[in-house]
Each structure stands twice: as C-alpha cells, then as structure tokens.
Amino acid sequence: MSALLQGLQFHPGKTIIHRLDPRVKLVISILLLATTLMYLEVTVITLVIVVEALIAYAARVVGRWARTVYGAAPLIALVFLMNYTANVFMMGEAFSVEGLYRAFAAAYRLVALLAAFSIFFLTTTPEELGMALTKLKVxxxxxxxxxxxxxxxxxxxxxxxxxxxxxxxxxxxxxxxxxxxxxxxxxxxxxxxxxxxxxxxxxxxxxxxxxxxxxxxxxxYLKTLRLGRRDYAALSLAIPLFTLAAYIRVMVPIELP
Amino acid sequence: MEHVYPNGVKALDGVSLRIGEGEVVAVMGENGAGKTTLLKHLNGLLKPTRGRVIVDGKDTREATVAELSRKVGIVFQNAEDMFFSGSVWEETEFALRNFGFSEDVISKRVEWALRFMELWDYRSKSPFMLSGGEKKRLALAVILAWSPEIIVLDEPTIGQDQLQKEKMIEVIRLLNTQGKTVILSSHDIEFVAELRPRIILMSGGRIVGDGRAEDILTNMSLLESCRLIPPQIVQLTSRLGFMGIRAKLASPEDVAKEIAERIRV
Incomplete structure (x- = not known):
C-alpha cells in the first residue's frame, strides 16, 4: 500500500519532464488515458506502457513508477477476477479463452491508466497542480x-x-x-x-x-504559468501521435492480438 | 544488527548491544539518530534487516508482535495514537483482553494501574477529555496494566512540565525497584542527568557512546559530536577548574558544598 502511494507523490527532480508546464502534462496524461480507452488490444496497451516507461525514464522516476504499478497488482487482479466472474455468472457467458482474454485486457488497461497518472503525480508538485487547476478556471x-x-x-x-x-x-x-x-x-x-x-x-x-x-x-499569485518552447514541442509530439492512434482505431480495420 | 527502511534509508548501522535484567537505560541522540527505530525492534514491530535481536532468549523474527509485547511494553511518544475507547477503564482493559487474562485478573490489574498512575478518579471519563499530562499517564498505565518485564518509553518527557518530569523519574525508579528493566529514549539532557541511567549515545544510526551517565554526560567532546548540550551542573563544574573542581555530574547541593569547602580553605 505504501509503495502504491509513493508513486502518487511528488518526487523532486530537474528533468525536462519535471519542468514541463503542468497543464501540458495533464493533457498528455489524458491523451494516454484516451488511447488506452480506445483500444482493448493487449499489444496496443503494451505499446502505451512502453511509451510511459520511456517518459518515466526521462523523468528519472522509473523505480518509484514501477513500484506503483507493481503495488497495484492486487487491485488489478481483483478487477480481472470481478470482470471475468461477472461475465460468466451474470451474463451467462460460456467459459472461453476469449472471455479470459477480454477480462485480462480490461485489467491490463488499468495498469496503463495508473502508470500515466503516476508519472503525472511523480513529476508535478501540488502547487503546480493547483496553478494548473486555477488556470482551468476551477x-x-x-x-x-x-x-x-x-x-x-x-x-x-x-x-x-x-x-x-x-x-x-x-x-x-x-x-x-x-x-x-x-x-x-x-x-x-x-x-x-x-x-x-x-x-x-x-x-x-x-x-x-x-x-x-x-x-x-x-x-x-506569486508564480504564473506560461507555456514555453519546451511545452509546445511536447504538445506537437503528443497530439499528432494521439491523432494517429485515433485514426488507426477508426479508419484502419486491423486485427491485433 | 542493521535496519534499512524500504525507502533505502539505513536507520541503524552496525548496532550491537546487550541490556541486562533490571537495568535502566537511556538511549540519547539528536532527531534521526535512530533512537525510535532501535526501540521498535524490541517488540518486533521492526525486524532487523541484518543481524538478530534477541529478547529473553527469543529471536524477534520468530515471534509475533503480540507475543513479544507481553514481555516488552512500549509507550509511544504520542499518547493519542492509541486512544479509542469510551472510558479510561475500557482503554486500560483493551490490551489485557487481547492477552487473554481472566476477568478477575483484568479488573484487579486495571485498578492497580489506574491507582498507580493516579488516574483512578477519571476511570469513567473519556480518554480524549484528559489533559496532556493525564493522557501521557494513561498511556503508561495502559502498558503497566499487563506488567511487562521490560518497559520501553519513547521520549517520555515531550510536552511535560517540570513537575510531571519529576514524577516520571519517580515512576521509573519505582518500576526499577520492582525489578523491571526500563529502556527510554530522550534528548532531554536534564531529565536524563537527574535519572542517572546507563546511557547509550547514538548518532547517524550508530552507537557512539555507552556507559554510566556520570561518564557520558561529562564527556564534552562526545556530547558535542552528538549535538547535545551538557547538563547545567556539568557546564558549571567544567568552568570551576581554577578552583580545582573537575567537571562532574552531581547534585547542586554537593557542588555548593564543594565550592564552600574550597572557599573556606
């Protein structure tokens, strides 16, 4: 439990990820979240996790990040179990490998989701988060x-x-x-x-x-947020990638495991 | 033994010590020296990451916290962390029920502990309604009720006034005469100076001094390396070298007599 919490707490650093505008980080986290929600294919979710791992690596928080994901294992196992039993016993679905696979993918998705927000919280101070929310008129x-x-x-x-x-x-x-x-x-x-x-x-x-x-x-406010060159660069990388992911999902009918 | 916390902090490093039956021991050192970590090893709340801790012949890794607590009662710094019952009486009963004492033993022990800590009149009051000093006394009564052979006090003087500190010393002496081993942590140097226990001095997770209060508390360079200021009486006597008086831990009366003696000569 404490390992799980550790990954949702700010960890100081001076990396490029830490210095990104919190709003940009929030947008990227949401885009990652949206990507995971669009796909139920294990390959795509794995790809998303790999991207997240790279971001965590750039922010030098891989250890804490990995521990959070690992710490969430019992929760994820529970989701898998509930998903599967609900499908089999309540929906009257027959036992099948496909059913197992779907329940697994749904739980696996949670890993990607948690991982994205873990990076966000690891690299954003509560103050920055507050400033971002204020900018969003909260x-x-x-x-x-x-x-x-x-x-x-x-x-x-x-x-x-x-x-x-x-x-x-x-x-x-x-x-x-x-x-x-x-x-x-x-x-x-x-x-x-x-x-x-x-x-x-x-x-x-x-x-x-x-x-x-x-x-x-x-x-x-003492400090105000302003988007810099770094932030625009990050956005111009993230948004096209997401658009591509969305495009493939809607327009290209490919079968993936 | 050694203890490394899950976050990688090495709180105890190469600590080796033996505490005998009936001793009064004060663990001293600045904040973060490892005092509380050491104390938490005594009833198995923490297990050494290397080495062994043996309590009354039993390795703490092979016993549950409940088993060990029967012998080692720890009174923690913040008394309020333990209160949850509707009355002082019930609060004191709790541990005795956990340890499976019979009803008549429970009521006898609770009454004894509450009278001993002068809380008998408050027995039906809520623990939360007590004053700070009373809460601290209740925390001690709760532990004394099951009569552990080893009593551990984590920072017993924090938030206590002078009178309460003097009472605490009395209680510790009384427990000691009943044959109890008392182990406490403190950075209240005047309190420890008055109690005159065996002192274990810690710094950065290591033991840097272990000896009688009279020796440790007059060792200026050692105290300074642990960021402790010597007791006032030692500070005074250390400045009386010109009169031929050596730095010592003595009662103010004795020092006054000694000065008077020198002046007369």
Missing part, C-alpha cells in the same frame, strides 16, 4: 481542498503507521479471526485516525484564517 477553494488532500496523504499514511504500531504493541492482531471479528478489530485503528484527521483539519482551518484566507475575492 474556483480556488476547490483547488485548495484538492491539493491539501494530496499533500496530506503521506502525512496520513505516517499517522496510520504510528497508530498501527501503538495498537499492535497492545496485542492487537489484525489478521486473526473471521471477517466480522476482523472488521471489528479495525475500530482501535480507525478511531484514533479519525480523531487525528479531524484535529488536523481544525488546525489547518485556523492556520488559514490566521493567514487571511479568503480575505479578498480576487486572488493574486
């Missing part, structure tokens, strides 16, 4: 809520760890007993976590008020 209150949520995720993970340590030291064994008793065993973990989250949010609200949050309707 009201600042929502942007702020969103970026605080991102920023507090690692803090929360740490908090969870110390609560788990404290309760395990009191003899709490989370993985003992049936599902019902197991769920009950989580109460000693969830209550302190909830208390800490509530306290933290009160503290944050106070700190914001002290710093005059919302005192003026029109907000000004």
């Amino acid at each position: 009201p600042y209150i929502y942007t702020f809520a969103f970026i605080s949520a991102i920023r507090f995720a690692p803090v929360l993970a740490q908090e969870l760890q110390s609560i788990l340590d404290a309760q395990r030291s009191r003899g709490l064994e989370l993985d003992k007993g049936g599902p019902l008793t197991r769920a009950r065993r989580y109460i000693p973990v969830l209550v302190p976590l909830l208390v800490s989250v509530l306290r933290r949010s009160y503290e944050l609200a106070e700190a914001m008020e002290v710093k005059c949050f919302g005192a003026k309707k029109e907000r000004t």
Whole structure:
C-alpha cells in the first residue's frame, strides 16, 4: 500500500519532464488515458506502457513508477477476477479463452491508466497542480481542498503507521479471526485516525484564517504559468501521435492480438 | 544488527548491544539518530534487516508482535495514537483482553494501574477529555496494566512540565525497584542527568557512546559530536577548574558544598 502511494507523490527532480508546464502534462496524461480507452488490444496497451516507461525514464522516476504499478497488482487482479466472474455468472457467458482474454485486457488497461497518472503525480508538485487547476478556471477553494488532500496523504499514511504500531504493541492482531471479528478489530485503528484527521483539519482551518484566507475575492499569485518552447514541442509530439492512434482505431480495420 | 527502511534509508548501522535484567537505560541522540527505530525492534514491530535481536532468549523474527509485547511494553511518544475507547477503564482493559487474562485478573490489574498512575478518579471519563499530562499517564498505565518485564518509553518527557518530569523519574525508579528493566529514549539532557541511567549515545544510526551517565554526560567532546548540550551542573563544574573542581555530574547541593569547602580553605 505504501509503495502504491509513493508513486502518487511528488518526487523532486530537474528533468525536462519535471519542468514541463503542468497543464501540458495533464493533457498528455489524458491523451494516454484516451488511447488506452480506445483500444482493448493487449499489444496496443503494451505499446502505451512502453511509451510511459520511456517518459518515466526521462523523468528519472522509473523505480518509484514501477513500484506503483507493481503495488497495484492486487487491485488489478481483483478487477480481472470481478470482470471475468461477472461475465460468466451474470451474463451467462460460456467459459472461453476469449472471455479470459477480454477480462485480462480490461485489467491490463488499468495498469496503463495508473502508470500515466503516476508519472503525472511523480513529476508535478501540488502547487503546480493547483496553478494548473486555477488556470482551468476551477474556483480556488476547490483547488485548495484538492491539493491539501494530496499533500496530506503521506502525512496520513505516517499517522496510520504510528497508530498501527501503538495498537499492535497492545496485542492487537489484525489478521486473526473471521471477517466480522476482523472488521471489528479495525475500530482501535480507525478511531484514533479519525480523531487525528479531524484535529488536523481544525488546525489547518485556523492556520488559514490566521493567514487571511479568503480575505479578498480576487486572488493574486506569486508564480504564473506560461507555456514555453519546451511545452509546445511536447504538445506537437503528443497530439499528432494521439491523432494517429485515433485514426488507426477508426479508419484502419486491423486485427491485433 | 542493521535496519534499512524500504525507502533505502539505513536507520541503524552496525548496532550491537546487550541490556541486562533490571537495568535502566537511556538511549540519547539528536532527531534521526535512530533512537525510535532501535526501540521498535524490541517488540518486533521492526525486524532487523541484518543481524538478530534477541529478547529473553527469543529471536524477534520468530515471534509475533503480540507475543513479544507481553514481555516488552512500549509507550509511544504520542499518547493519542492509541486512544479509542469510551472510558479510561475500557482503554486500560483493551490490551489485557487481547492477552487473554481472566476477568478477575483484568479488573484487579486495571485498578492497580489506574491507582498507580493516579488516574483512578477519571476511570469513567473519556480518554480524549484528559489533559496532556493525564493522557501521557494513561498511556503508561495502559502498558503497566499487563506488567511487562521490560518497559520501553519513547521520549517520555515531550510536552511535560517540570513537575510531571519529576514524577516520571519517580515512576521509573519505582518500576526499577520492582525489578523491571526500563529502556527510554530522550534528548532531554536534564531529565536524563537527574535519572542517572546507563546511557547509550547514538548518532547517524550508530552507537557512539555507552556507559554510566556520570561518564557520558561529562564527556564534552562526545556530547558535542552528538549535538547535545551538557547538563547545567556539568557546564558549571567544567568552568570551576581554577578552583580545582573537575567537571562532574552531581547534585547542586554537593557542588555548593564543594565550592564552600574550597572557599573556606
């Protein structure tokens, strides 16, 4: 779980990917997402993942990126299983290799999807993300809520760890007993976590008020985003590639495994 | 032994030590020296990535945290991380139920622990309604209730006032006279100076000093290399060289007497 979160957290760097305008990165991530959604062929999805791996390599975050993808394996296995069982038992489909293949492709797609956003979050600071959202005319209150949520995720993970340590030291064994008793065993973990989250949010609200949050309707910004040559170059590479992918999908009837 | 966290940080590096029964040990060092990481090895929350940790003859890699906690009770820094029950009483009961004590033993032990930590009057109050010092005491009562042979205190003085610190010293001494081994981490030098335990000094994940408080706390260069300021009494006596007084860890009364003696001569 922590490996999964690690790949969704900013990792500082000075690579070309880090310095791209966050809006451009968001657009590229969405284009990658759209490409994966257009195709259900394993070859194409693999190709998308290869492209993502190259981007991750350029951003020097391959290790973290790979760990995130790897960490998502249980989730992906679950999707595969649900997809398949739903098809067989609810839709009354007969068992077939083709059915297995389709369920696999649907789960595999998720890898490409997660991988794209992992790169985005690994190379974009919460501030940059906030600036991008502001440029997209999202009201600042929502942007702020969103970026605080991102920023507090690692803090929360740490908090969870110390609560788990404290309760395990009191003899709490989370993985003992049936599902019902197991769920009950989580109460000693969830209550302190909830208390800490509530306290933290009160503290944050106070700190914001002290710093005059919302005192003026029109907000000004220290840094503003401007598209540079690098950004246009990245877009002029990404958009034609996506167009090509879309064109092939619609116009060229080829059969791929 | 050695401990490397999953993110690649080597928090403990070539640490080797033996703590005997009935000892009082303070692990000292600046933030990030590896104090808490070391303590978490004592009940198996963390397992060494190299080497072995043996508690009462048992390798921690071969026992569960619950089994080891029965012997080693850790009181963590932030007391609030553990509270979830509706009352102080229930909070103290929790671990005893986990360890499978019988009902009459549970009620006896809980009563003893709450009286010992002077929380008996609060037994039906919510743990969240207690003051900071009371919360800290409850955290200790919760652990003392099952009477582990080894008691580990992670930064017991953080957020405590002077009076509470003095009480903490009393409690530690009392537990020690009952035969308990007490291991604590701290960077509160005055507190440790008053307790006078065996001190293990850590820096950058290594043990750089291990000895009696009287020796470690008067070793100025060693303390400085760990970014610790010597206790006030040591700072004072270290400046009295011209009177023929050596740097030492002694009570203010003893030092005053010694000065008076020299002046008289």
